[in-house]
Each structure stands twice: as structure tokens, then as C-alpha cells.
Amino acid sequence: MFRSLVKQLAHAHGYLATFMPKPFLDMSGSGFHTHYSLWAGGKNIFADAGRLNQTGRYFVGGLQKRMAETALCGSATPNGFLRRKPYTFCPINTSWGPDNRTVGIRIIEGKDSAVRVEKRDAGADCNPYLLLATDIAAGLDGIEQKIEPTEMTTGDAYSEDRHEPIPTDIAVALKLARGSDFMRSVLGDDMCELYIQQSEREMEFRRNQVTQVELDRYIGNF
Secondary structure, three states, X not given: XXXXXXXXXXXXXXXXXXXXXXXXXXXXXXXXXXEXXXXXXXXXXXXXXXXXXXXXXXXXXXXXXXXXXXXXXXXXXXXXXXXXXXXXXXXXXXXXXXXXXXXXXXXXXXXXXXXXXXEOOOEOOOOHHHHHHHHHHHHHHHHHHOOOOOOOOXXXXXXXXXXXXXXXXXXXXXXXXXXXXXXXXXXXXXXHHHHHHHHHHHHHHHHOOOOHHHHHHHOOOO
């Protein structure tokens, strides 16, 4: 509804609004970052004196564990994976750390009310309902199973190789999604299959094109 409203308002004023994740190759794309905290009795369960506590760390551990296999929920089109490149404000691995925009999972600290976990990989083309469902299920599983996250990153996460990579190509994301029992358990078999097939069609559509860029580069050279 939000995306439709923005597009209609833009059109009414003579503009074109798009949530295409990577409309310009030389610029950072359009992301869909999600922020999570857990509250009970008016208290932020992730916070302890303004810092992320153990419960919050378990939530991060759960997100890390499922981040790669549910990447398709964060980007459903080939274009969405073009924005997943180093130094574009989009992560390429499951790293995490405080106030760090190179990591996959950023921790915001300060007042207890502000402490939260930001998952930064999804693109503006995502289905927000499926993204939120898999993220929350992964995080809660981390709390229930007491999953410890990896070592925190304080520097440049793009240059690290000690964290699990997340898909930067839709073919990889599709392969992981097809093999994910977790994703099917959260979305249900029918929804999961329909969603995967939709992205498979998008991938094939893109593969079966000869683009203007290719024509400009090759037609006079071969």
C-alpha cells in the first residue's frame, strides 16, 4: 500500500517514483532495512543499560543462521541482487556489529528504548510480509535455541572472509531457498513454492534478453 501510494502521489505531480532496487549501476541501490526489538511489560527485552544484552545477541545469532538461505525474501528479482556489492551500503555477508554500515546486521545502542537490531540486506523489491516473517522466525529461533552469533565486527566487514557470504546472485539465492526446510516451515509449502517459481521466471526472463548494453559493446567488435 505504501509503495502504491508513493507512486500515485508522484504521478499526480508529474514524477515517476520507483522502488526498483538498482536503477543506476554507478549509484547505491534502494534498500529495505528492517529494525527489530522485543518488548514486554513496557521494557525492551534486548536492552541492558543502553547496550545489546544476551537475549539480543541470541536474536542476532538466529538471523545470522538463516540470512543466506532466506535471501530471496529480501530480493525477488535479478536486479535486486545487483545492489549486493561491496561499498554500496549493502552487505555481502552475515557480519554484525555496532553502528557499522558495512555489516549485514547493525546494532543500534544508546537509551534502552533505542536499542535494536537492524538487518540490512533486503532490497526495495522485497515482499515485506515474507521478509518480516522469516526474519522474526529466525530471530526467535535464535532466542529459543540460544544461538550465539559469530565474533563481532568493528572494522570493514567487506574485507573480512570469516563470515558466511550471502547471495549476490539470484541463482545462488534460488538454490539456497529450494533447499531450505526452514523457509518452507515459515511460509508454508504452497507459498514458498509459488514465491520461488516467480523468481525463477524473473531469472529466466532476464537471461533470455540481449540488452542494449551488449549491443553497444559487442555488435561492432565481433
